[in-house]
Amino acid sequence: MSTPSPALRIDARRNRERLLAAAAQLFEEKGAAFSVDEAAARAGVGTGTFYRNFPTKTALLSALVAQQLDELATQPVESDGDAAEAVLRFVRDAITGSRRKHDLVVALEAAGYTSADDISEASTRFRQRIGDLLARAQETGAVRGDLGLEDLLALVSAASASASRDGVSAQQVAAVITDGLRATPT
CATH class of the missing domain: 1.10.357.10 (Tetracycline Repressor, domain 2)
Structure with a gap:
């Protein structure tokens, strides 16, 4: 099994940061009434990427x-x-x-x-x-x-x-x- 490259870790960190920023915007707009799919879409990532970073909303x-x-x-x-x-x-x-x-x-x-x-x-x-x-x-x-x-x-x-x-x-x-x-x- 190979070790993930540093670029992947940077990309993963960026995805996490994008998800957090998207969730903060959505929370500002809707409160907690936003979905996982909305957060992922706003961040420009797939739902799978969401769940790799956060097991739940x-x-x-x-x-x-x-x-x-x-x-x-x-x-x-x-x-x-x-x-x-x-x-x-x-x-x-x-x-x-x-x-x-x-x-x-x-x-x-x-x-x-x-x-x-x-x-x-x-x-x-x-x-x-x-x-x-x-x-x-x-x-x-x-x-x-x-x-x-x-x-x-x-x-x-x-x-x-x-x-x-x-x-x-x-x-x-x-x-x-x-x-x-x-x-x-x-």
Whole structure:
């Protein structure tokens, strides 16, 4: 039996990324009411390729959650390395983007999904990254020193849940929370 060529692995990775991008678009348009066939067609791959990457649609949705956690944890830091601004940007992004993330989690729960290694690993990476940023921001004195990672995540979670409901301004909620996180509120 021969070993797959590196080109095949790159192609397989590209197909997986295309499936995830297609599923994210479809989820944005239809919620969870899209089919495996639609996701494969949107990605420009066959249904067999879908199933080689994801055994079920629920597994695809799980991979989307893991991808979003990774994106949320890696987006905040820019080249300037300002940890405090990165923490505040994380809070704003998490709260203002909460509606779609909330809907995705609800869709997974409705499918009877409880946990998976990919979400667990992404969650661990996410918590480590945000915890490191928070510690660096506190060391500079720009973010309150009396706030732990669990406190920050609880604030973001509660605000995200509120902002995902109609009638609540996610931007306003995020502004109030980020102001309160500063060592010296503005």
